[in-house]
Amino acid sequence: MDLHLTDKHVLITGGSKGIGLACAQGFLAEGAKVTLVSREQVNLAAAVNRLTADYPASSVHAIAADMQIAANGEQVLNQAEQHFGPVDILVNSAGAAKRTAPDDLNPEAWQAAMQAKYFSYIHMIDPTIKRMGQRGRGAIVNVIGAGGKVASAIHMPGGAANAALMLVNAGMASAYAAKGVRVNAVNPGLTLTDRLQEGMATDALAQGISEQEAMQRANARIPMGRIARPEEVADAVLYLASDRASYISGVVLTMDGCTTPMVV
Secondary structure (H helix, E strand, O other): OOOOOOOOOEEEOOOOOOHHHHHHHHHOOOEEEEEHHHHHHHHHHHHHHHHHHHOOHHEEEEEEEEOOOOOOHHHHHHHHHHHHHOOOEEEEOOOOOOOHHHOOOOOHHHHHHHHHHHHHHHHHHHHHHHHHHHHOOOEEEEEOOOHHOOOOOOOOOOOOOHHHHHHHHHHHHHHHHHEEEEEEEEEEOEEHEEEEEEEHHHHHHHHOOOOHHHHHHHHHOOOOOOOHHHHHHHOOOOHOOOOOOOOOOOOOEOOOOOOOOOOO
């Protein structure tokens, strides 16, 4: 299936690792131009080296920026558009709230979660969707997380941030539909990334078990019998961002291996 992504400019926050990097690989394979955004220059350099080994270096651009800082959203957008032209597709995959056991929660933990997950997305969405609306076209896909729908005792601050992003996702889709901009989201469940290892460590501590046993239990709870691969989430992101999904907007797609079957 041709996704019609050739020469599209895709900006990916959190693009140096995990799901964001898998998305970059997918878009490049479809012939798109990709701007990666990440806080750490070292991680960006490693990602660029990995990507340019398989795809033309001229198709990849990297910007180091902390998306928790409000002013960085427009600055990143300006730099990206100066390099590759207007951003056709925005994929938000930056930031993750630290998993915290209930007894360790405090006001700072709640605030940190909103900064890490909610505001890091909002700061990039705000300037980008306005420019897309002015041009009359564009697509945004937010990689959020199942914790915004299903409460977890060790992921309450992050889950609250995810739930808020889902509301923004729906609201922005409605507000910009007439301007030719689509806004969708995917809610991955457990996915084989570095962040998963951190979550497993916290979960193991809370249950008084080893990380290996925590991982085994996590797999056993998934009806499909395994944790998702980053590229599987990326495939859904590419489809939602493409013209093949031209009549889909305001959707939050759950990808948790049927762990929580529900009617939405």
